[in-house]
Amino acid sequence: MSKNDELTVSVVTPAGSVYEGTTSLAICSTPEGKIGIMPNRLPLLTTLVIDEVKIQQPDGSFENIAISGGFLEFSNNELSIVAPAAERAEDIDVERAMSARDRAQKRIAEAKSNKKSVNDLERAEIALKRAINRLNISKG
Ligand code: ATP
Numbered sequence: 001m002s003k004n005d006e007l008t009v010s011v012v013t014p015a016g017s018v019y020e021g022t023t024s025l026a027i028c029s030t031p032e033g034k035i036g037i038m039p040n041r042l043p044l045l046t047t048l049v050i051d052e053v054k055i056q057q058p059d060g061s062f063e064n065i066a067i068s069g070g071f072l073e074f075s076n077n078e079l080s081i082v083a084p085a086a087e088r089a090e091d092i093d094v095e096r097a098m099s100a101r102d103r104a105q106k107r108i109a110e111a112k113s114n115k116k117s118v119n120d121l122e123r124a125e126i127a128l129k130r131a132i133n134r135l136n137i138s139k140g
Contacts, residue, residue, distance in 0.1 A: 007039045007077040009055055011065055011086050018086045019065055025056040026079055028072055043075040050129045052137050053081060064089045066137040068130050085130070092138040101131035 009026055011019040026037045029051035037044070048070050054062040070083030107124035111117035 004077075005039055007037065007074075007079050009079045009081070011053065011067075011081045011083065013070075013083050013086050015085070018088060019055065019063070021055065021063075023055045023057070027054040027062075028081070029053075029067075030072075037072075037074055037079055039077050041074065043073075045071065045073050047071045048081070048083065050126070050133050052133070053086075064137050064140070066092060066134045068133070087134065087137075089137050089140060092134045094135065094138050097131045097134035097138065101128060101135065104128035104131055 006022045006024050007026070008022050009019060010017065024039060028035055028037060029049050030046045031049055032046075034051075035044075035046075048067055050068050053065045053067050055065070056062055066087045066089070067081065067083045068085040070081065070086075072082075073080045104124045104127040108121060108128065111121035111124055114120075
């Protein structure tokens with residue numbers, strides 16, 4: 001593969017670097033839907049939703065990374081993903097995600113029974129999305 005057929009990817013969080021590599025295809029989820037980012041495309045800056053980022057490996061398989069929002073910037077064949085939290089599939093602690101899911105479900109039920117807790121409800125729904133996303137990605 002020549003250099004023009006690949007792009008570099010970095011996934012960074014406040015806790016540190018989660019992924020560095022090169023690829024010919026990265027699939028990311030934006031508020032408008034999933035986009036495939038390939039080498040030499042036009043520059044792009046967009047937010048990301050809680051979902052997975054899929055990075056194609058030389059053997060055609062994908063490295064899957066759980067992303068908790070953030071944004072991506074692409075230019076000059078460099079894709080930078082900056083997220084509040086991100087985990088490679090193999091680094092996801094499944095029990096922790098299950099506990100987070102159960103806690104979030106309880107908080108949602110409590111917030112729904114107390115109509116004043118709109119913020120609590122929103123926060124719990126987002127926490128539930130993060131937990132379910134981690135569980136889905138850990139399953140592969
Ligand atoms: P929890 O309630 O379990 O902390 P959370 O969704 O509130 O879950 P975040 O605030 O999104 O957690 O993340 C805090 C840090 O913990 C981040 O560095 C994130 O990568 C890590 N993290 C959270 N959940 C998991 C998990 N299930 N497996 C591995 N790392 C995790």
